[in-house]
Amino acid sequence: MAGGGGDEKLTVSFVDGDSELSNVDIDKNSYVTEPAAPTKEGYIFAGWYSDSACTKEFDFKNTKITENTKIYAKFVANDEKFTVSFNTNGGSSIASQTINAGEKVTKPADPTKANNKFAGWYCDSALTQPYDFSSQVLSSFTLYAKWTAESGTYTVTFNSNGGSAVPAQTVKAGEKAVKPANPTKSGYSFSGWYSDASLITQYDFNSAVNADITLCAKWTSNGGGGGGGPVTPTTYTVTFCNNNETYATVSGITSGTSLGDKMP
Incomplete structure (x- = not known):
């Protein structure tokens, strides 16, 4: 048993239920040494406790003995x-x-x-x-x-809609994507990045990224051809003839326009 206290002696009893297993006399305010684990047929020793219900383990390292004390052995059945x-x-x-x-x-x-x-x-x-x-x-x-x-990360993918490739970005959750250099496309002018394939909602690069997203490029035609954004309409000149003789021309007619109110 560990020592170091006064002259008064106290008794520490190690018990199983009501049966004493052993007794130790120690100085008051000393620490008691944990004994060897007891054995019991058909049971497994499960530690020493400060209460008879065995709900609070006894702390041998930090508990000073200040009065006569009982320390209780806990056993559990082998088949439990x-x-x-x-x-x-x-x-x-x-x-x-x-x-x-x-x-x-x-x-x-x-x-x-x-x-x-x-x-x-x-x-x-x-x-x-x-x-x-x-x-x-x-x-x-x-x-x-x-x-x-740990911060999650998300991927921002750029669909350039036929323009030059733009690398994807890995962005930490809650942070912002970096607006890339504008892509290029022959015959078109770049008109911004959009959050939907229909090119209705322009993407705000000041917004936080909290999911994987794909941004789509919008393009404006420089004068002919279509795709990827608004296109300047193609216009035509219509010539009106009578008996193989031209008697009128009308310019600026767009595709699909009715000629009813354009007749000279």
Whole structure:
């Protein structure tokens, strides 16, 4: 037994239920030394406790003996089974395990959680005591997942609609995409990046990125041909003839226009 106190002697009794296993006399305000684990046929020793109900483990390193004290041995039957549950704290679910007394928990595959990195299993909900998977299971309990937050990343893809290629960007969650240099397309002028394939909503590069997105280029024709944006309409000149003689011409007629009100 560890010593260092006064002259007064106290008795520490190690008991199993009402039966004394051993007694130790020590100085008051000293620390008692943990004895060898007792044995009991058909049972597994499960530790020393400060109460007869065996709910509070006795702390040999930090508990001074200030009065005559009983310390209780806990035993569990060899054939008893316990349930170990996993609280993933918002991560993917992990099934509970039924463990025979004295056996070990099988460490499950790590759970997952968006924008978080799994940081281990803990015995307490405050996440202060890591669980040792090499220890025997001698009661039912819950393990708690610890997470370390990490920023998610998203991909911003640029569809240049037939223009020069623009590299995709990887952007951290909540941050902004960098507006790239304008792409080029023969016969067209670049008219901006749009968040929809219909080229209705122009993209605001001051907005935060919180998902994978594709931006589409809009183009304006420089004078003919179409695709990728508004196109300047092609105009035609219509000639009116009578008996192979031209008697009128009308310019500026666009495709699809009715000639009814254009007749001279």
